[in-house]
Amino acid sequence: MAINLLGGVKLPKNNENLQYKDITEIKPPEVYAVPVVTSNGLPAEPVVKIGDEVEEGQLIVKPTGSRGSFVYSPTCGKVVSIIDKFTPKGKKIQHIIIKNNGKLTTHTFSPLKDKTAKELLKRLALCGLVDANFGGTPTYLRYTLSAIERKFTLYVVISNTDPYISSNEALVINRTAEVVGGAKYFARILASKKIVFVYNGRAKKTKKLLKKYLKAHEPQLKYSFKEISNNYPSDNIMLLMHRFKTKTKLFTEGDYKKAFVEDAITCYNFFNAVEFNMPVNSRVVTVGGNNIDKKGNYIVKNGTSFEHILNVVGTVDDKKPFKILNGGIMTGMCQYTTDVSCNLETRTVSFINESEFDMQDESPCINCGRCVSVCPMNLVPNVLDDYCVNRKHFDAEKHGLKSCIECGCCSYVCPSKRYLTQRISTVKKQVEGGDK
Amino acid sequence: MKYLVTPAPHRYSRSTITDMYITIAIGVFGCVLCGIINYKLNAIYILLACMSACVITEILFSLINYKKPFMDYSFLVTGLVLTSIMPINIPWYFACIAGFIAIASKYLFGGLGNNLFNPAALSRSIIGVMLAGMSFDYFGGDTPLGILLTGDKSLINLNDLVLGNSVSAIGTGCIVLILVLCVIALALKLIKWENILFSVAGFALMVCIFMGGKNVIPMLMSGSFVFVVVFMLQDPTTSSYGFSARCLNALLFGVLAGTMMSKNIMGETAVFLALLITNVFSPAWDRLLLVFHKGVKKHD
Ligand code: SF4
Ligand code: SF4
Numbered sequence: 001m002a003i004n005l006l007g008g009v010k011l012p013k014n015n016e017n018l019q020y021k022d023i024t025e026i027k028p029p030e031v032y033a034v035p036v037v038t039s040n041g042l043p044a045e046p047v048v049k050i051g052d053e054v055e056e057g058q059l060i061v062k063p064t065g066s067r068g069s070f071v072y073s074p075t076c077g078k079v080v081s082i083i084d085k086f087t088p089k090g091k092k093i094q095h096i097i098i099k100n101n102g103k104l105t106t107h108t109f110s111p112l113k114d115k116t117a118k119e120l121l122k123r124l125a126l127c128g129l130v131d132a133n134f135g136g137t138p139t140y141l142r143y144t145l146s147a148i149e150r151k152f153t154l155y156v157v158i159s160n161t162d163p164y165i166s167s168n169e170a171l172v173i174n175r176t177a178e179v180v181g182g183a184k185y186f187a188r189i190l191a192s193k194k195i196v197f198v199y200n201g202r203a204k205k206t207k208k209l210l211k212k213y214l215k216a217h218e219p220q221l222k223y224s225f226k227e228i229s230n231n232y233p234s235d236n237i238m239l240l241m242h243r244f245k246t247k248t249k250l251f252t253e254g255d256y257k258k259a260f261v262e263d264a265i266t267c268y269n270f271f272n273a274v275e276f277n278m279p280v281n282s283r284v285v286t287v288g289g290n291n292i293d294k295k296g297n298y299i300v301k302n303g304t305s306f307e308h309i310l311n312v313v314g315t316v317d318d319k320k321p322f323k324i325l326n327g328g329i330m331t332g333m334c335q336y337t338t339d340v341s342c343n344l345e346t347r348t349v350s351f352i353n354e355s356e357f358d359m360q361d362e363s364p365c366i367n368c369g370r371c372v373s374v375c376p377m378n379l380v381p382n383v384l385d386d387y388c389v390n391r392k393h394f395d396a397e398k399h400g401l402k403s404c405i406e407c408g409c410c411s412y413v414c415p416s417k418r419y420l421t422q423r424i425s426t427v428k429k430q431v432e433g434g435d436k
Numbered sequence: 437m438k439y440l441v442t443p444a445p446h447r448y449s450r451s452t453i454t455d456m457y458i459t460i461a462i463g464v465f466g467c468v469l470c471g472i473i474n475y476k477l478n479a480i481y482i483l484l485a486c487m488s489a490c491v492i493t494e495i496l497f498s499l500i501n502y503k504k505p506f507m508d509y510s511f512l513v514t515g516l517v518l519t520s521i522m523p524i525n526i527p528w529y530f531a532c533i534a535g536f537i538a539i540a541s542k543y544l545f546g547g548l549g550n551n552l553f554n555p556a557a558l559s560r561s562i563i564g565v566m567l568a569g570m571s572f573d574y575f576g577g578d579t580p581l582g583i584l585l586t587g588d589k590s591l592i593n594l595n596d597l598v599l600g601n602s603v604s605a606i607g608t609g610c611i612v613l614i615l616v617l618c619v620i621a622l623a624l625k626l627i628k629w630e631n632i633l634f635s636v637a638g639f640a641l642m643v644c645i646f647m648g649g650k651n652v653i654p655m656l657m658s659g660s661f662v663f664v665v666v667f668m669l670q671d672p673t674t675s676s677y678g679f680s681a682r683c684l685n686a687l688l689f690g691v692l693a694g695t696m697m698s699k700n701i702m703g704e705t706a707v708f709l710a711l712l713i714t715n716v717f718s719p720a721w722d723r724l725l726l727v728f729h730k731g732v733k734k735h736d
Contacts, residue, residue: 009449321438323446334441357446363508364549366453369677372729380729382677399726408445415453416549422443 002201005239007376008231009409011330013202014163016288018296019170023284025299026312028100032074032303033341035087036061036094038136042068046096052079057107057279060096069138070128072279074301076103088306088326088340089333095341098303109277117148117189120274124189127273128280128344129266133237136345139266147260149191155244155261156183156195158210159203161232162328165348167284168235168264169206170297175268176213182267184221185274190260194222198240198261201230232330233407237261239376265347283344287313289351291322300342307338309349316353323357325350330408360417371410371420377403381410381420388427401428457509460626463617464516464667467607470600475524479606483519485528489535490515497543510548514538517556517667520607521660523704526563534559552719554674557664557711564705579603580658584651585700597657605704608663618666627670630679631686635665638690646698659697664707674715678729681721689714 037044043064048054054073061071077100085095109126112119125140158172158179171179183195199207207225214223228234240261265284272278285300293314300309306324325332326340328348342349371381379400387396404424411421472479494511498504518538522531537559545551580602583591596602600610608614621627636656643655656662669675669689676682692710696702702709 011447321440323440323442325444325446327444329447330445332444332446334439334443336439336441352446357440357442358448359442360448360452363453364547366549366672367675367677368672369679369682372677373679378729380677380726383726399729406444411445411448413449413451415449415451415456417448417452419443421445425443 002227002229003243004229005231005234005243005376006378007374007409008229008234009374009412010230011161011163011232011412014166016295018286018288019166019173019206021170021296023170023174023297023299025282026301026304026309028075028301029304029308030100031080031305032077032098032100032301033085033095033305034060034071034074034098034303035085035341035343036071036096038069038130038343038345039087039089039091040135040137041091042137044068044071046082046094048079048096050079050081053077053101054079054098055103055105055107057281059279060098067138067141069130069136070126070279071302072107072128072281073098074281074303075100076105077101086340087343088335088346095303107279109273109279111277112274115185115188115274117191120185120189121148123274124270126279127270129269129273130344131237131266132283132345132347133263136343139262139270142260143189148189151193152190152260153244154183154187154190154192154195155198155226155240156186156267157198157235157237157240157261157263158206159199159235161200161202161230161235162330162348164288164325164328164332164350165286166288167286167297167347169203170286171264171268171284172206172210176210177217178271179264179267180210180214180218180221181275182269182271183262185270186260186262186267192260194224197223197225198228198235199225200228200234232409233376233405235263236376236405236407237263238405280344283342283346285342285346286348287350288348289322289325289353290356291316291351291353300346302344303341305339305341306335306349309342310338310351313351315351320353322351322353325352329356330412331406362418363416365414365416365418368415370413370415371418374409374413376407376409377405379404381424382418384424385418385420388423393427393431396424396427397431401431404428454509456626457513459624460621460667461509461512461516463621464513464520464607466613466617467520467610467663467667468516470610470613471520471524471606474600474609475606478524479519481528482522482524482526482531482606485531486519486522486535487515489532490518490539493536493539497539501543501547508548510542511539514542514555516607518559520663520667521556521560521605521708522563523567523605524603526567530563530567534563537562549673551673553712553715554668554671557668557708557715561705561708561712564702564708568702568705579704580654581697581704584654584658585698585703589651589654592654594654594657597654602658604658605660605663608660611657611662614662614666621666621670627666628682630683631669631675632665634683634686635669635690635693638687638692639694640690642691642694643698646695655694655697659704659707661693661697661707664693664711668711669714674718676718676722678722678725680728681718681725684721685714685718688717 048060058073060073077098080099081097129139130136269280282301288295324335406425408421495505498507538555542551542555598611640652643652693707696706
């Protein structure tokens with residue numbers, strides 16, 4: 001039986017099967033713009049100055065508090081400026097602009113001696129790995145010393161539910177050894193008795209391939225598979241953590257630090273950081289949408305601009321208007337310009353044309369309750385929307401406005417095509433901005 | 437290059453309210469058709485009177501409110517439902533008034549989505565109250581409900597009730613057809629099973645208490661109850677949006693309808709009045725249960 005999460009919607013299947021294509025590295029651009037802080041704003045500062053020469057993998061940003069993350073240079077080159085620029089999520093933050101000089105020297109960490117849990121945890125904290133699901137919070141914050149060797153089960157998500165994201169599956173298919181290796185290192189930190197691979201019904205083939213690999217190459221490893229529902233957003237790590245920890249579908253306040261769920265991308269990056277001592281400065285990004293030529297999963301360095309990606313993959317038709325999304329079809333944020341850069345939170349970049357998006361006028365809410373039944377956070381979108389329209393921000397907050405994960409399910413199912421997610425997320429940003 | 441900028445999500449499900457209303461209207465039209473076969477010309481007159489009143493009123497009000505002739509197709513459903521629940525011998529001008537009241541009441545509450553009362557039930561109740569004042573046999577014979585309550589119960593033949601051969605409102609007689617439509621609508625997710633289950637349970641309970649167990653089935657099948665449960669109680673605008681609120685709502689409706697029908701309060705109009713009373717409470721259930729929908733605080 002597949003595990004169900006609360007709510008969620010069935011999205012149409014993507015038949016392009018990008019996950020079976022090989023993952024290639026995108027050609028290095030001339031200039032990189034590396035953001036100093038991630039979108040949740042944990043404080044950090046650059047450790048390089050304008051005019052400094054840096055090498056690939058060299059530390060360029062270090063946290064000022066105890067919670068931020070380290071950032072490593074994606075290339076060899078010269079720091080030409082440090083400026084304020086917009087991120088794909090619409091925040092204006094400091095970026096370090098590095099001009100590529102074509103050299104290929106790389107900085108690596110010194111090798112780990114025994115790869116014990118403590119050593120691995122230290123590497124996790126230093127390697128610069130961040131969670132895309134949590135607005136770029138460093139992964140190590142979820143693993144504290146109290147988590148070490150407590151025999152928690154490790155869950156690894158190997159599939160995606162948004163039809164425009166296939167990076168997890170692509171990694172499992174094309175880089176199986178690395179993903180499994182990374183998962184084993186995480187399991188060592190937790191002293192997990194077994195690793196549970198979580199997949200959805202649409203990724204059965206991927207599961208079979210992984211099972212075959214594990215049988216052939218990992219006879220000692222204890223593992224099992226768990227199916228989750230096909231509904232979007234059932235691959236959301238935060239939702240899954242909650243589901244596995246509390247064993248209930250309904251949300252109550254819980255301690256997220258006890259269920260450990262990782263996705264294939266994190267495992268892959270962690271493997272490279274431990275095995276090859278490489279700092280994390282790139283991420284596998286799905287580049288999709290009908291407006292480009294060469295769709296696929298690419299390894300994209302931190303700070304690569306969308307413009308460069310668009311040049312590499314090629315536009316089909318630049319006369320007709322299209323959308324550039326930082327994210328999939330459900331959560332992707334439209335970009336005004338291609339002068340923004342991918343960072344370590346970018347999971348997918350989609351260039352979609354008119355055949356792929358809908359634009360409809362909204363009509364009045366008919367109170368059908370579909371939005372209520374699909375909300376994975378157990379909210380009441382129609383009422384929240386009402387509060388947002390009438391500027392009753394306090395009431396909205398009282399009814400869980402801040403818990404909204406902006407998944408888009410409510411807008412998707414609404415027969416009246418109400419702009420629910422749109423309004424709720426706008427007001428949420430206002431309210432959160434007011435808090436600071 | 438021109439980039440479009442809109443907020444997420446960028447794709448929506450195919451289902452729209454227009455499709456929804458047209459599908460339901462087709463279903464209800466099946467019931468009306470059944471009435472036309474039974475009652476021939478009379479039914480057609482009432483259909484024409486009701487529908488034209490609805491269409492004209494809809495055009496008028498939406499021109500005034502929105503400067504567009506039609507806003508949506510909910511008036512189709514209202515008109516057809518209203519036709520279905522009209523007694524057969526009603527004069528055509530009453531049918532016109534009913535159509536006008538139904539649509540006007542919707543707009544007076546602020547248009548689609550804001551109406552507190554089910555438009556068809558409201559106008560049928562008003563007509564029912566008006567007709568109750570006149571001693572006028574608008575059904576053209578004893579209805580099964582009337583017989584069950586005051587007459588010789590042995591005259592009731594269940595087969596006739598199921599197939600719609602008894603005296604009834606235009607489209608509410610043929611139980612078998614309504615049940616088939618109900619199954620289809622359930623499969624298309626246009627109506628909710630919890631509404632059916634809880635209203636029937638409440639109704640059966642009250643009939644059991646007041647009239648004894650053996651009258652439950654005949655009572656269920658008379659007096660438009662099944663039609664109201666399948667097509668009118670399910671109207672999303674006037675019912676609750678939460679699951680548990682819907683259950684409470686349906687239960688209340690069943691209990692009220694069961695009590696009023698068994699006690700012969702307002703005769704054939706009882707079930708519509710019960711629906712109106714339920715409508716008043718449906719937003720209250722939702723508000724009451726809102727405390728359970730608070731989401732969860734996120735941790736970093
Ligand atoms: S966008 Fe927010 S309110 Fe809408 S379904 Fe998702 S979590 Fe619920
Ligand atoms: S899905 Fe749309 S029409 Fe239905 S209750 Fe929610 S907002 Fe209203």
